[in-house]
Amino acid sequence: MPANKKYLTNSFHQKFAKLSAGILGGYAISALLHMALAFWLPNHKLVFITSVFSLFLVWMLLIIIPYLYKNAWKVWGIYLAIIALLYGAVYFGKIYHPIV
Numbered sequence: 001m002p003a004n005k006k007y008l009t010n011s012f013h014q015k016f017a018k019l020s021a022g023i024l025g026g027y028a029i030s031a032l033l034h035m036a037l038a039f040w041l042p043n044h045k046l047v048f049i050t051s052v053f054s055l056f057l058v059w060m061l062l063i064i065i066p067y068l069y070k071n072a073w074k075v076w077g078i079y080l081a082i083i084a085l086l087y088g089a090v091y092f093g094k095i096y097h098p099i100v
Contacts, residue, residue, distance in 0.1 A: 017072035025079035026062030030055045032086035039093025 009015055034051040038044040066075040 014072050017076060018066040018069075021066040021072055021076045021079055022063035025076065025083065026059050026065075028083050029062055029079060029086065030059040032083060032090055033058065036086050036089040036093055039090060039097050039099065044099055 009018070034047060034055050038047040038051075041047055062079075066072055069075050
């Protein structure tokens with residue numbers, strides 16, 4: 001059964017924003033999350049080992065999320081805010097807990 005046309009996005013910009021937010025923004029959040037965990041948790045080697053699997057799972061979840069919203073630019077705004085917070089956590093983690 002085909003999808004109802006009223007639920008589909010017709011705008012190219014919205015489609016591109018959803019796709020790019022999911023792929024690029026989702027990967028950036030996933031990578032920064034695991035980097036922040038590696039800097040702030042005492043056993044950073046364990047985080048690196050498990051990040052091989054968990055990074056992919058988190059990324060797949062973050063690819064799906066933009067398609068739940070009607071306006072993809074709001075999702076980009078939320079993703080950019082999360083990226084900024086995680087980047088701050090990584091930056092201060094490098095200063096206060098350097099990995100040798």
